[in-house]
Amino acid sequence: MNPYWEYVRAGYILVWVVLGAYSVSLTARRREASRGSGGPVPRGGAGG
Amino acid sequence: MIAVIALAVCLGAIVWIARGSMGDNLVYYWSPADLEAQGERAFGTPVRLGGQIEPGSIDWRPETQDLYFVVTDGGAKVKVHSKGTPPQMFSEAQGVVVEGTIDAGGVFESTNLMVKHGNEYRAPAPGEEPQQVYRSLVQEDGP
Amino acid sequence: MRHAVMVGTGVVGLVLLALGHGLGLFWAPTDKMMGDVQRMMYAHVPTAWTALVAYLISFVACVGYLFFGDWTWDLVAEAAAEVGLVFNGLLLATGMIWGRPTWGVYWTWDPRLTTAGVLFLLYGGYLALRRFVDDPERRASLAAVVGILAFADAPIVYFSVRWWRGLHQIQSTPKTVDPEMVLCLRLSAFAMLFLMVHFVLRRVQIGRARLDRELAPPPAAAAGWGGPR
Numbered sequence: 001m002n003p004y005w006e007y008v009r010a011g012y013i014l015v016w017v018v019l020g021a022y023s024v025s026l027t028a029r030r031r032e033a034s035r036g037s038g039g040p041v042p043r044g045g046a047g048g
Numbered sequence: 049m050i051a052v053i054a055l056a057v058c059l060g061a062i063v064w065i066a067r068g069s070m071g072d073n074l075v076y077y078w079s080p081a082d083l084e085a086q087g088e089r090a091f092g093t094p095v096r097l098g099g100q101i102e103p104g105s106i107d108w109r110p111e112t113q114d115l116y117f118v119v120t121d122g123g124a125k126v127k128v129h130s131k132g133t134p135p136q137m138f139s140e141a142q143g144v145v146v147e148g149t150i151d152a153g154g155v156f157e158s159t160n161l162m163v164k165h166g167n168e169y170r171a172p173a174p175g176e177e178p179q180q181v182y183r184s185l186v187q188e189d190g191p
Numbered sequence: 192m193r194h195a196v197m198v199g200t201g202v203v204g205l206v207l208l209a210l211g212h213g214l215g216l217f218w219a220p221t222d223k224m225m226g227d228v229q230r231m232m233y234a235h236v237p238t239a240w241t242a243l244v245a246y247l248i249s250f251v252a253c254v255g256y257l258f259f260g261d262w263t264w265d266l267v268a269e270a271a272a273e274v275g276l277v278f279n280g281l282l283l284a285t286g287m288i289w290g291r292p293t294w295g296v297y298w299t300w301d302p303r304l305t306t307a308g309v310l311f312l313l314y315g316g317y318l319a320l321r322r323f324v325d326d327p328e329r330r331a332s333l334a335a336v337v338g339i340l341a342f343a344d345a346p347i348v349y350f351s352v353r354w355w356r357g358l359h360q361i362q363s364t365p366k367t368v369d370p371e372m373v374l375c376l377r378l379s380a381f382a383m384l385f386l387m388v389h390f391v392l393r394r395v396q397i398g399r400a401r402l403d404r405e406l407a408p409p410p411a412a413a414a415g416w417g418g419p420r
Contacts (some may be wrong), residue, residue: 004136004226004227004228004292005227006233007228007231007289007291007292008216008228008230008410009287010288010289011231011234011235011284011285011289012212012216012234014281014284014285014288015212015234015238015281015285018277018280018281018284019277019281019386022277022390023390026390026393026397029397029406030393030397030400032420033397033400033401034400040356057340058262059342075355075356076300076301076302076355076356076357076358077356077357077358098356098358105226126404134295135292135293135294135295136225136226136228136292136293137224137225137292137293137294137295138295140350145299145358158356160295160296161295162291162294162295162296162299163294163295164294164358164360165225165293165294165360166360166367167360167361167362167363167364167367168224168363168367169225169229169232169363169367169368169372170222170223170224170368170369171220171221171222171223171369171371171372172220172221172223172367173223176223178222178226178227179219
């Protein structure tokens with residue numbers, strides 16, 4: 001196999017893994033942030 | 049008011065750097081002409097040297113892993129010696145930046161060789177193979 | 192409506208990214224000079240654009256907060272800075288991975304690399320600073336000033352390849368890149384732009400939930416910890 005594909009593969013895997021992990025962390029932090037203040041904060045539409 | 053001051057500082061810094069008062073001190077590499085102008089003062093001082101590889105000057109000796117080539121900026125020329133397999137992109141068509149010192153003999157002893165790439169990306173012309181430099185280099189790399 | 196935008200940007204971004212990266216990896220022509228390593232472009236270049244756009248949003252929000260004082264500006268400034276930092280990190284990482292096989296080194300103190308690294312540190316500092324200030328209003332104004340100052344480096348990163356000679360090539364244009372490659376690059380760039388907006392919206396939600404808790408009047412029993420120190 002072309003050895004330089006390994007760099008390419010590593011780069012693309014990194015991008016997808018990091019973006020995926022960030023998305024998961026956002027979900028977790030969202031849950032964390034709305035906990036303790038009386039369940040999920042319904043905030044649709046209101047506010048600027 | 050704070051916003052205005054912060055903005056002014058921000059814009060001022062950009063203008064200042066753009067006008068080159070800082071740019072003159074921010075030299076990433078020297079050209080062969082810069083190095084030549086320094087004369088003997090450049091001997092033994094670690095610097096980065098950048099320029100084009102002179103066509104036909106590449107002398108690669110796989111058995112000793114010695115690489116010799118000439119870096120030029122069109123006018124001045126500096127002979128460079130480097131140890132080990134060069135990166136994939138190393139070829140006569142490319143610019144290079146080498147880190148190292150120039151010795152009293154006028155040969156630049158490179159400890160780090162970097163290949164500069166342009167901003168052009170092209171498919172090979174019909175019937176032309178993409179460059180596969182790495183094949184020859186990787187073989188020479190050994191196990 | 193807001194929920195639809197959030198889901199929509201996420202889905203569109205994901206589909207476009209799969210398309211752009213898929214085509215870039217398996218359909219775009221192999222570069223004449225660099226060979227297959229050039230395919231790093233579709234991963235690396237869009238992270239740079241996206242990071243800079245995110246920082247620009249943060250900068251505008253910082254200015255907006257100082258002028259209008261509405262909490263939403265502060266929340267957007269924080270969210271966009273954090274998302275920008277994620278893309279900035281990816282920018283540096285993919286750049287190092289691309290640099291090794293082409294330049295021969297992962298890292299060198301080239302002006303472009305240095306200024307992009309400084310940008311990462313500046314916004315890392317901005318986000319760290321926010322954690323040190325407890326009072327939300329003080330935090331928001333201080334962060335806005337720092338956020339404005341930090342952004343000064345962003346245009347420097349962009350122009351660094353033109354102002355100073357370095358190892359990094361200058362910006363490519365559609366004229367210097369073959370059309371199939373440009374298509375893959377555009378798809379990946381729009382993909383990351385959508386994902387960036389998606390992440391910022393989600394991050395704003397988190398910030399808002401946290402802020403609501405901070406601003407809520409403390410229960411009488413717990414008044415001890417809520418007041419100034």
